[in-house]
Amino acid sequence: EAQVTQNPRYLITVTGKKLTVTCSQNMNHEYMSWYRQDPGLGLRQIYYSMNVEVTDKGDVPEGYKVSRKEKRNFPLILESPSPNQTSLYFCASSLSREQSGANVLTFGAGSRLTVL
Amino acid sequence: SQQGEEDPQALSIQEGENATMNCSYKTSINNLQWYRQNSGRGLVHLILIRSNEREKHSGRLRVTLDTSKKSSSLLITASRAADTASYFCATDGNNAGNMLTFGGGTRLMVKP
Numbered sequence: 355e356a357q358v359t360q361n362p363r364y365l366i367t368v369t370g371k372k373l374t375v376t377c378s379q380n381m382n383h384e385y386m387s388w389y390r391q392d393p394g395l396g397l398r399q400i401y402y403s404m405n406v407e408v409t410d411k412g413d414v415p416e417g418y419k420v421s422r423k424e425k426r427n428f429p430l431i432l433e434s435p436s437p438n439q440t441s442l443y444f445c446a447s448s449l450s451r452e453q454s455g456a457n458v459l460t461f462g463a464g465s466r467l468t469v470l
Numbered sequence: 471s472q473q474g475e476e477d478p479q480a481l482s483i484q485e486g487e488n489a490t491m492n493c494s495y496k497t498s499i500n501n502l503q504w505y506r507q508n509s510g511r512g513l514v515h516l517i518l519i520r521s522n523e524r525e526k527h528s529g530r531l532r533v534t535l536d537t538s539k540k541s542s543s544l545l546i547t548a549s550r551a552a553d554t555a556s557y558f559c560a561t562d563g564n565n566a567g568n569m570l571t572f573g574g575g576t577r578l579m580v581k582p
Binding site for chain 1: 560574575
């Protein structure tokens, strides 16, 4: 089944304890992206990757890192989490606009992160 | 930054009624997409309308686009309780990063 898989789905952690949220897609998509969703603020893009070894900042990159060493994986790293990073996180992927003519995203199921 | 703004923020209707949600945006776009999100779950793509199209249908969904007014509407006909979800418009402005810009969403509740 074509899908985007995120792990963990739920995590409670403490301030300063490094964590990684993994994201993997099995659709051979070039484009991958991370969003966070907060009440009243909608979805905001954190980082995106147009292809392997190519990453760039979205709207709200502060406090996050990403890497794209392989096409299928795009982990989100919180080096020193803080309470304001408590949020619902979504990974998404798509074919590139050049391949498909439009950027239609396939989303993962979400990772709910709480930082105490 | 939020480009699309949905209206209303919340909508409650009876099963069988039609539901209309509106989206306004600020800058020029290549296409506009609508996504659905069940509570706490990932978003699912519903329909895409390109900037040179005015109307598109998919099953019980009808989307219109008015680029002169920078607005779109999503109509769900003969709604069902299973349509209860949040609906988001997303604009593709051909900007850097293939980025879709999402609106704040409309929460639809369909009462059985």
